[in-house]
Amino acid sequence: GESVGLHLPTLSVQEGDNSIINCAYSNSASDYFIWYKQESGKGPQFIIDIRSNMDKRQGQRVTVLLNKTVKHLSLQIAATQPGDSAVYFCAETPYGNNRLAFGKGNQVVVIP
Amino acid sequence: EPEVTQTPSHQVTQMGQEVILRCVPISNHLYFYWYRQILGQKVEFLVSFYNNEISEKSEIFDDQFSVERPDGSNFTLKIRSTKLEDSAMYFCASSERSGNQPQHFGDGTRLSIL
Numbered sequence: 001g002e003s004v005g006l007h008l009p010t011l012s013v014q015e016g017d018n019s020i021i022n023c024a025y026s027n028s029a030s031d032y033f034i035w036y037k038q039e040s041g042k043g044p045q046f047i048i049d050i051r052s053n054m055d056k057r058q059g060q061r062v063t064v065l066l067n068k069t070v071k072h073l074s075l076q077i078a079a080t081q082p083g084d085s086a087v088y089f090c091a092e093t094p095y096g097n098n099r100l101a102f103g104k105g106n107q108v109v110v111i112p
Numbered sequence: 113e114p115e116v117t118q119t120p121s122h123q124v125t126q127m128g129q130e131v132i133l134r135c136v137p138i139s140n141h142l143y144f145y146w147y148r149q150i151l152g153q154k155v156e157f158l159v160s161f162y163n164n165e166i167s168e169k170s171e172i173f174d175d176q177f178s179v180e181r182p183d184g185s186n187f188t189l190k191i192r193s194t195k196l197e198d199s200a201m202y203f204c205a206s207s208e209r210s211g212n213q214p215q216h217f218g219d220g221t222r223l224s225i226l
Contacts (some may be wrong), residue, residue, distance in 0.1 A: 032212040043116075043203050043217035044155065051212055089155065098143060098210055099168055102155040 008087060010107040019077040019084070021106045027094030028071060034100070035064060035075045036089045044089060047075070077108075085110045114138045116218035118204050124224045125194050133189045133221045135204030144187045145205040145215060146179065148172070155203065161187065162210070191223075199225045 013019045025033065031052040036044035050057045050064045050073075057064050063076040073090050087107050091100040117136045125131045137144050146158040159169045161179055178190045187206075191198055201222050205215040 034214055036217075041219070043118075043219040046214045046216055049212075049214050091155075093212070097168060098145070098160050098207065098213075098215070099157045099170070100145075100147075100155075100215060101157070102147075104154055 008105050008107040010109060012109045012111060013080050015082060015110055015112050016079055019075075019080045019108055021075045021077075021088050021108065023073040023075075023090035023103050023106075025071050025073055025090065025092045025094075025103070026101070027092065028068070029096065030092035030094045030101075031096070032093045033064070033066060033073050034091045035062075035073075036091060036102075037084075038087045038089065038105070039085075047088075080108075080110050082110050082112055084108060114140075116204055116206055116216055118202075118218035118221050120221060121219070122222045122224070124226060127196055127225050128193050131191050131194055131223065133191075133202050133204075133223070135187045135189070135218060136185050137187055137204065137206030138208075138216060139185070141206035141208050141216075143167075143207045143210055143213075143215075144179075144181070145207075146189045147203045147205065147217075148200040149203065149220075150197075150200040158189075194223075194225045196225050199223055 034049045035047040038044045048059045061078045065074045087105045089105045090103045119134045144161045149155045159173045160167045176192050201220040203220045205217045207213040207215045
């Protein structure tokens with residue numbers, strides 16, 4: 001998916017630093033959340049997911065935090081690498097089924 | 113690693129023409145989806161499909177749209193009479209099971225309506 005013309009919040013981060021990407025979700029009934037990474041010309045790539053009965057989940061170099069009180073989701077990337085440069089989307093399931101509702105996306109630019 | 117594949121990568125069609133977008137979901141997955149992303153907008157859900165029938169569709173998925181699983185591997189989205197506003201990236205996705213499962217996406221078909 002191209003980002004030409006898409007005005008996205010942009011996070012510029014130095015290579016090796018940690019990145020934090022935030023997402024405010026809309027529906028308190030959502031019980032499942034996913035972070036996707038989208039590189040230019042490619043589809044959304046699954047990174048990590050979390051269910052509403054958890055508040056933290058860790059993967060390889062990534063951590064997702066869920067704060068249901070304020071309906072906030074964050075993705076932390078440790079030791080950011082140039083290959084992490086992409087648009088990151090959070091998605092939720094507000095309808096209690098398989099239908100994903102995507103957020104607007106955050107552009108991450110890694111500075112070598 | 114298994115992946116969802118979509119063809120063509122780019123489709124240019126005259127307004128009013130029919131178009132078929134093709135997808136091969138991951139082989140052991142049972143649930144299939146179509147999403148679209150109009151330039152500058154969010155990724156939007158169109159339809160989900162299971163056991164050879166639509167399980168859910170959004171308000172975008174009107175009578176001009178249809179989906180089909182013509183054989184054991186392909187999953188298609190047909191737009192009968194395309195409109196200019198159908199121009200978008202169309203993504204196919206699949207998941208192994210229903211309910212709180214990650215959906216895996218293909219790289220999309222860019223549909224351009226002239």
